[in-house]
Amino acid sequence: MEIQLIFEQTIQRLLMFQDVIVQAPTGSGKTLAYILPLFTILMKKKKIWTKNEIGAVIIVPSRELAKQVGAVCKLFGNALSLSMRVLIGGKKGKYNSKTVPSLNAAVIIATPGRLQSLISCNSDFKKALKALEILIIDEADRYTDSSFKASMTEILQSLPKQRRTGLFSATQAKEMEEIVKFGLRNPIQITIANCGAVLDSVDSVETVSPNTLNNFYVVVKADQKLYLLIEFIRNHPKSKILIFFSTCQCVEYMEILRNFRRTGKSLMLCTDVLSRGIDVDNIDWVVQFDVPKQTSWFVHRAGRSARCGEVGNNVLFLTPEETAYIEFIEKYEKVSLIKMKANLKKNDDGAEQIRQHIVEMASKEREILECGTRAFMSFVESYVHHDCNVVCSPKDLDVIGYGHAYGLLRLPRMKEFHRNDLNEFKRSELNTSEIPYKNVEKEKRRQEKLLLLKTKDKSTQKAVRTQKKRLDTRQASKNSTRKRQHSETKENMDDLGSDFALLKKLKKGRLKKKEYDELMADSSC
Structure with a gap:
């Protein structure tokens, strides 16, 4: 029942040049619900698509899902003589500015990161997207994540405005309005309940799980x-x-x-x-x-x-x-x-x-x-x-x-x-450092590293001891100098105090000038 409903509602809307936001339970046939109208639209537009024209783009959040959708699309593409490509990340260096043009096809299935990189690094690929007739965003609620937002924004801004767009997922994101602003025009919202009914809004859904x-x-x-x-x-x-x-x-x-x-x-x-x-x-x-x-x-x-x-x-x-x-x-x-x-x-x-x-x-x-x-x-x-x-x-x-x-x-x-x-x-209580690897070669390398660390540790300890000894000697020298300087300062202060006392006696008349001069001469010797 759910499969029949999603086919009836979605295929009809897309073929009528309407944008759709589809929420349906998992396993209800959403993939076929957008693949069937996608190939129908491309074949109605033209029988032969050239290498510099991309007619449809399907965006999926993961490499694994891209491969699965690609396998389904390949069956239709081979039957209708329409080329298709699965563009995913994880193969560093495989795609560069020279090889990108050869990746063009009538149908592109891609992850957001890979698609963004191709759009930004190659003008020919971006130019080929001007022929785009339909954009499908599968698992649409995933693209409001911070990890996808930047990529999706750049992608949507690079695509032609005159196109059909379909968003598909079992759950719809709370921030879906942000995606709607960029990619859809007066979208029709289709919500399939687990009971096999078509509801007016997401808020009306009692459950998004299949009733089985x-x-x-x-x-x-x-x-x-x-x-x-x-x-x-x-x-x-x-x-x-x-x-x-x-x-x-x-x-x-x-x-x-x-x-x-x-x-x-x-x-x-x-x-x-x-x-x-x-x-x-x-x-x-x-x-x-x-x-x-x-x-x-x-x-x-x-x-x-x-x-x-x-x-x-x-x-x-x-x-x-x-x-x-x-x-x-x-x-x-x-x-x-x-x-x-x-x-x-x-x-x-x-x-x-x-x-x-x-x-x-x-x-x-x-x-x-x-x-x-x-x-x-x-x-x-x-x-x-x-x-x-x-x-x-x-x-x-x-x-x-x-x-x-x-x-x-x-x-x-x-x-x-x-x-x-x-x-x-x-x-x-086991010493975990003594637990060996089962792999003999791996354990051999670990033991070599441990030996190297021990050697370095011994060298480090020796260097630390030598450095400590130097610091101790330097500190002892500083302490001796400081002690001597303190002693000299104290002696000078004592002499100054004695001279000051003689001066006070001279001023008060307790000491004659001749006696004062003699005492001062003695203190300076």
Whole structure:
């Protein structure tokens, strides 16, 4: 129903030369809803597009989504003999002023940063954009971020005004008016509800999640979080599970989940890069291990399940300090969450067993030790900068609990919690500097560096001792000189006092002039 509605509403409007702002649940077919009219518009305009003409531009926020949209466009482009290019960053030096003209095509799919750089560095590419018929901005709410604003402003100012523009997303940004000012003319706002209805405004939306998606939350202590995740995976052995973490370092570290047996049939660990538009078939469960950095990302994370009318599930892991986030999500993202029981026994020592197992692995392999520390630090830094500090304050973060969950041997020094009482952390007495790398070559290089540092340290200590000895000698000399000068000054003051006393006696008549001269002569000798 949602797919049919978005096709009917969007395609019709774009073909009628109208700009549109489309908000529809995740997995409702937004990509096809703009690709179909895009190729129709280009073919109606002309059958053959030359190399110096760009007829359509699709802007997407990530490289991964650009590749996915490009794969879909390629099917239509090949069938209609229309050229297309996917322009993304991350390939330093590949595109320069000489090669840019060859990148022109009838359809361009690009990330904002790459598109901005091509527009600013090459006049031929910018000139080719004058033929633009339609601009599509996918995941439109992302472009109000400070990281995208400058790029989007320059891009929109460089494009012709007489064009059709479509903005598509599952959620619309609060600052969308800024984008509207630059890129759209009298836009038609199309909002598809999860119930399959077309609403008049975004404010009328009851929820932006698909009606086939079940949203849950579970409350668990920080130190039991990883244990609960492992148990959850074990309890769903036949399910395809997608797990979201805050950072790449966390994803890298949580690969240790694969060391625990019976951890599921199909398991994928990812960051929020995968949360927008990326299609992964038949995801049964989405697990949000951490609170997303931006609240709107919750909807996009959850939307990786229940695609195209299929039934899906989403569960958010919260600590007792984060329970206010539930009401926050319901109010601002219009998503209702159902409580799920953790099903962990009170005296269950599973979390401690997991911690000890990870500590044991980290005690033998330096790679795990360093990876765990990096993951923990990146998680804390990400948590401090999320957009709902009012309900999930960094001050309430259970640093010790997360340290135990990550299986850390030592808590790293971080300004974010330098005032916290960390005495309850189970600190390992093992000398971490003695833990070797599993990789022999890497460990050899580390030992060479340590030896070099020790040699430098010895040289430094010797230099410090020599310098200290010089300073002590210099200070002793200064003290001796100062003492001698003080003694001479005191003697001079005594002589001056004696002379002054003789002068007073002379003035008062107690001493004759001849006697005074004799005494003064004696004192000067």
